[in-house]
Amino acid sequence: MQALDASAIRRWADACVRSLAAHREDIDRINVFPVADGDTGTNLLQTMSSALDSLLRSNPSGAGTALSALAKGALAGARGNSGVILSQVLRGLAEAVGTASTATGASLRKALLRADELAVEAVSAPSPGTVLSVLRAAAEAARDCPSDELGEVASAASRASAAALAETPRQLAVLARAGVVDAGGRGLVVLLDALAGVVTGHVPEPVVPSRVPRPAAALTTARESGSADYEYEVMYLIDGLAGAGADRSDRSAEEEAAAALRTALRALGDCVSVVGDGDGLWTVHVHCTDIGAAVEAGVEAGRPHRITVSRFADQVAAQAGRFTRDRAVVALVRGDGVAELFEGEGAVVLRVAGALDPADLLAVLTGTRARHVVVLPGVPDLRSEVDDAVSQAVAAGQDAVVVPMTSPVQALAALAVHDASRRANDDVVAMAEAAAATRRGEIGHAVQEAITWVGRCLPGDLLALLDGEVVHVEPAPGDRTGLARDLVDLMLVPGGELVTALLGEDAPDGLAEALEAHLRVAHPEVELVVYPGGLPGAVLVVGVE
Structure with a gap:
């Protein structure tokens, strides 16, 4: 591959989520620095999953906008110190590529160097032997790579990161005592290996074991203190750092306010990071004992929200008995018939x-x-409410993911391919692809006078919509059955094998039979499935796969 476009960025992000899911437990087990809370793998996975979700919700025009979507999603969903650093790595990649449609070997070199700069700035007290050392080695290897070929640059960064990871126990005594490599660094190697795999078609073989032999001297090294002195992890998003009415184009006021907030938090604890997405949103992370003071510092600096607090001593015990099953699917629906349909398919409604x-x-x-x-x-029209609830669930340690969609027929298509025997992230990708591939149509009534793409409508007129756009207006009372036939014909112009119809409250008698008879003649190759949906205010909702 000579350059990364938006599609390749998506494949890389998906590969990252898959690989982090496969390595999560191993990374969690070796997490001993700065606090042995066993959640680095989980935090990296949830942060990268949030980044992928953001990318799937966007419509990127190129590599730059795809990386920007990843960076914004990672910042909004960052978990733990490792998640904050990951968000800045992705931001560095996005800033370096800018608005370019593709990322070449030269731009990847520049991107890794910028990611290194931002990641170091994100940490209050950088320490050798951590993910920062691994990222620095990868960036320097990319910089010194004699070739501008994308595959050569990506492979050089991947190899250097693995070699640097092997050195972390010799740089950080707490790792040597535990006989492990750095957990955050191990996660970064997973991401760079995935990138090399997407570019070259060959995923590098792991060259560094998670655990390494411990020399005798390591068993007698004095114990480090660090964040073990603090009981809580406090995180929140914050905006308004520049002050109300400030010019958003001038970032100096924001940077000064962020620096002041870092200083205030360092007086309360350690592992402090205050980092932004370059567009006014910042995430705050600190290990401390005085929770109230950490939050008050945010209130004085700007507008904090999505505040989460975790007590290190409670994390392992709480997670052990919290979950009683591995998977669940939750569907949001309107209409009693639709609700019963989803419940019959095993979803929580x-x-x-x-x-x-x-x-x-x-x-x-x-x-x-x-x-x-x-x-x-x-x-x-429930995106913000759903994102709010899911973000709170993720912050509390539950692996929750939203499949982008706007129609119950898309939800049915996603549920039809759900397979609990697959790996969780593979299953989510399959469901998202099924939902995205389903064309959606609807017939309902106009509630007010408006101008549409096909002319003016008045209250009570019949509206036919295809993928959210009005394609036909029929004056009231209108022929609901005829309009339904015409809409299905229009939806089948690009082709299709299955038509799923959900009858609404306003569906006329005999609509299902009329559709079946019409398709038998006009599209005999198409299968029709009709359900009594009871959708309020609708005549028909239809999906084509």
């Missing part, structure tokens, strides 16, 4: 009658008692 309170969804997510939860929002 949240019926949405009007507005959605994120607390209600969070209660359903935690109530599943499942370690991994996939959310299918088969109801439009």
